[in-house]
Amino acid sequence: MKKRITLKDIAKNFNVSIATVSKALKDSHEISPNTKSKIKEYAKLHHYKPNVTALNLLNKNTKTIGVVIPNIMNTFFAKVFMGIEHIASQKGYQLVSCISNESYEKEVKTIDLLKHGHLDGIIISLAEETQVKQNVTHLKNTLNEGVPMVMFDRVSDELECDKVIVNDLEGAYHATCHLIKSGCKKVALVSVIDNLSVGKLRVEGYKKALTTFNIPIEERLIVRIGHHEDFDTVMKIILADKSIDGLLCLEESAAVNVLHLVKRMTYKIPEELSIACFTNGKLLQHLSPSISAISQHGKYIGETAAKMLIDRIENEDLPKPCETKIIKTSLIERESTKQF
Amino acid sequence: MKKRITLKDIAKNFNVSIATVSKALKDSHEISPNTKSKIKEYAKLHHYKPNVTALNLLNKNTKTIGVVIPNIMNTFFAKVFMGIEHIASQKGYQLVSCISNESYEKEVKTIDLLKHGHLDGIIISLAEETQVKQNVTHLKNTLNEGVPMVMFDRVSDELECDKVIVNDLEGAYHATCHLIKSGCKKVALVSVIDNLSVGKLRVEGYKKALTTFNIPIEERLIVRIGHHEDFDTVMKIILADKSIDGLLCLEESAAVNVLHLVKRMTYKIPEELSIACFTNGKLLQHLSPSISAISQHGKYIGETAAKMLIDRIENEDLPKPCETKIIKTSLIERESTKQF
DNA sequence: ATGAAAGCGCTAACAA
DNA sequence: TTGTTAGCGCTTTCAT
Numbered sequence: 156m157k158k159r160i161t162l163k164d165i166a167k168n169f170n171v172s173i174a175t176v177s178k179a180l181k182d183s184h185e186i187s188p189n190t191k192s193k194i195k196e197y198a199k200l201h202h203y204k205p206n207v208t209a210l211n212l213l214n215k216n217t218k219t220i221g222v223v224i225p226n227i228m229n230t231f232f233a234k235v236f237m238g239i240e241h242i243a244s245q246k247g248y249q250l251v252s253c254i255s256n257e258s259y260e261k262e263v264k265t266i267d268l269l270k271h272g273h274l275d276g277i278i279i280s281l282a283e284e285t286q287v288k289q290n291v292t293h294l295k296n297t298l299n300e301g302v303p304m305v306m307f308d309r310v311s312d313e314l315e316c317d318k319v320i321v322n323d324l325e326g327a328y329h330a331t332c333h334l335i336k337s338g339c340k341k342v343a344l345v346s347v348i349d350n351l352s353v354g355k356l357r358v359e360g361y362k363k364a365l366t367t368f369n370i371p372i373e374e375r376l377i378v379r380i381g382h383h384e385d386f387d388t389v390m391k392i393i394l395a396d397k398s399i400d401g402l403l404c405l406e407e408s409a410a411v412n413v414l415h416l417v418k419r420m421t422y423k424i425p426e427e428l429s430i431a432c433f434t435n436g437k438l439l440q441h442l443s444p445s446i447s448a449i450s451q452h453g454k455y456i457g458e459t460a461a462k463m464l465i466d467r468i469e470n471e472d473l474p475k476p477c478e479t480k481i482i483k484t485s486l487i488e489r490e491s492t493k494q495f
Numbered sequence: 496m497k498k499r500i501t502l503k504d505i506a507k508n509f510n511v512s513i514a515t516v517s518k519a520l521k522d523s524h525e526i527s528p529n530t531k532s533k534i535k536e537y538a539k540l541h542h543y544k545p546n547v548t549a550l551n552l553l554n555k556n557t558k559t560i561g562v563v564i565p566n567i568m569n570t571f572f573a574k575v576f577m578g579i580e581h582i583a584s585q586k587g588y589q590l591v592s593c594i595s596n597e598s599y600e601k602e603v604k605t606i607d608l609l610k611h612g613h614l615d616g617i618i619i620s621l622a623e624e625t626q627v628k629q630n631v632t633h634l635k636n637t638l639n640e641g642v643p644m645v646m647f648d649r650v651s652d653e654l655e656c657d658k659v660i661v662n663d664l665e666g667a668y669h670a671t672c673h674l675i676k677s678g679c680k681k682v683a684l685v686s687v688i689d690n691l692s693v694g695k696l697r698v699e700g701y702k703k704a705l706t707t708f709n710i711p712i713e714e715r716l717i718v719r720i721g722h723h724e725d726f727d728t729v730m731k732i733i734l735a736d737k738s739i740d741g742l743l744c745l746e747e748s749a750a751v752n753v754l755h756l757v758k759r760m761t762y763k764i765p766e767e768l769s770i771a772c773f774t775n776g777k778l779l780q781h782l783s784p785s786i787s788a789i790s791q792h793g794k795y796i797g798e799t800a801a802k803m804l805i806d807r808i809e810n811e812d813l814p815k816p817c818e819t820k821i822i823k824t825s826l827i828e829r830e831s832t833k834q835f
Numbered sequence: 836a837t838g839a840a841a842g843c844g845c846t847a848a849c850a851a
Numbered sequence: 852t853t854g855t856t857a858g859c860g861c862t863t864t865c866a867t
Binding site for chain 1: 843844845846847
Binding site: 270 | 496497499542544545546547548549551552555557559567568570573574576577580584587589590591592593594601604605608609610611612613615636640641642643751755758777778781782783811
């Protein structure tokens with residue numbers, strides 16, 4: 156990269172000191188108007204830009220936020236990212252972004268890299284593997300070192316920091332209630348994310364809804380499918396029970412797969428089988444039939460997280476207790492559930 | 496943020512000079528094994544991490560790449576981003592990412608921010624508005640200042656730098672040929688991206704295919720729909736011509752919208768109307784019928800761009816002429832086109 | 836084997 | 852009004 160012009164270069168050109176140049180460019184009153192304009196003009200002509208690295212070293216802040224996201228192909232995370240980006244750029248922060256790819260090891264490496272990088276704070280959602288391992292010492296250390304951190308969606312109780320989460324329990328509760336109220340007699344739940352904190356909470360919400368309607372909870376109807384199991388096979392077995400007429404899917408891919416399957420099985424949707432699903436992406440919207448979804452307001456979550464972090468960074472002197480913001484979900488009714 | 500331990504702190508603790516500590520931690524032979532081990536142990540105990548900002552200032556490199564992407568919700572760009580991330584993290588580079596949101600102004604602001612930030616290089620795909628305005632002076636300046644840059648997908652001829660593009664012309668050509676060979680007599684083209692360089696190239700490819708099969712080009716069949724026009728209205732008018740039996744959509748949303756429309760119009764797909772579309776995302780795969788797609792291999796594009804940039808960064812001393820890599824597309828046949 | 840000093844680019848307190 | 856100096860955290864050359 157071509158050497159950029161520095162204060163020193165400008166100073167040399169005019170035979171003045173570096174300090175004079177610095178002050179002149181800052182429009183300081185202690186510099187004569189004459190010198191000021193000379194210097195400014197020269198600086199502009201030569202595209203002078205202060206060296207941010209030097210300023211960072213001086214100020215001990217970098218106006219940079221590290222963002223760790225499990226998977227950017229996931230609509231929800233992409234939306235959150237947009238939200239973070241929106242606020243960050245508005246407040247003059249840059250984003251150093253890392254994709255953990257759901258891997259514990261990559262997450263640890265990433266955090267290490269980020270800590271090296273002297274950034275002002277971190278926004279993170281845990282990798283799936285990290286939630287399975289339940290090992291968050293890398294983050295605990297980060298926190299201990301005083302790095303401001305905000306977690307979102309996939310959080311850990313062991314970490315004492317600001318958090319932004321969705322009311323997963325309530326979201327599942329409302330969706331299940333909706334299925335029941337629309338006439339479903341037997342609602343099953345399909346989860347491929349039982350590893351995740353949010354997955355567990357959603358199951359709770361489902362159970363709560365059944366209880367509300369005095370429907371006995373049948374563990375058999377809570378279908379947890381692991382990564383290495385064949386989705387269709389497991390589902391066919393459970394759907395052998397023809398009295399199942401409602402399905403709560405805990406994330407997009409489950410709903411998509413289920414839909415393909417039951418269409419092949421010539422189910423009538425929503426009459427014979429109603430489906431509701433977490434995460435509101437384009438996919439659910441455009442399938443036929445379109446699938447009723449629980450929107451988690453990803454962009455808003457990202458914006459909230461970014462605001463919380465920046466607030467903490469810029470007000471470190473007045474420490475506040477950690478806060479957990481809970482974002483309400485909303486149910487978007489589509490063709491896969493019955494009107495009532 | 497809690498103050499981190501520095502070389503100075505360690506030096507003070509042992510009453511040695513900063514230089515000694517620095518050397519000790521680097522395992523220099525000029526330091527006695529005794530002092531070395533003492534210092535190293537202490538450093539580890541106190542989680543000493545070198546201050547990267549200081550090192551950057553010294554080395555004049557930051558191991559950081561700026562990535563400017565028009566829209567992260569777009570599957571293609573998300574895939575490219577994954578590819579960039581993959582190579583970057585493998586080679587020890589961080590990513591500062593910006594979303595231009597298809598806005599010229601945001602892109603200019605972003606580039607400015609990035610240039611301030613003293614990064615090693617930039618990977619960028621132009622915002623739609625930038626391509627419309629055809630104003631790339633902000634990037635020309637950046638290039639003139641010697642910042643290594645790689646463009647991908649939405650590139651500009653005015654910029655002399657490395658590029659990674661898809662063979663849009665050929666992709667459209669093959670898809671159109673496929674439609675014709677499968678028996679379509681009248682293939683129309685639907686574009687909502689006629690603003691973009693890639694959009695124009697795809698139209699060329701379409702025309703070339705018609706020419707190859709001695710089919711006269713009818714401008715009427717090249718449907719360009721602006722952002723402010725009503726998609727369905729325009730399409731209904733064109734589809735009034737019932738002899739149209741093939742459709743080449745230049746990007747995902749056009750295909751999705753068309754599909755909804757023609758299903759309502761009770762077209763039989765692919766018998767009465769075949770559809771092929773650029774960009775291979777989950778959406779096209781899961782629609783019913785699923786839509787034949789031209790895959791652009793986004794992840795590979797990202798990986799290629801990252802490799803090119805890092806190569807240029809790390810070998811600035813031996814300058815090479817700019818290079819444009821062309822990634823081949825591939826056609827993925829699905830239910831929306833006929834077998835033959 | 837250890838340290839002093841210069842320098843990366845910049846700011847700011849203090850002198851002149 | 853301008854300059855000197857010290858310092859942010861680190862590396863490196865050249866003494867000692």
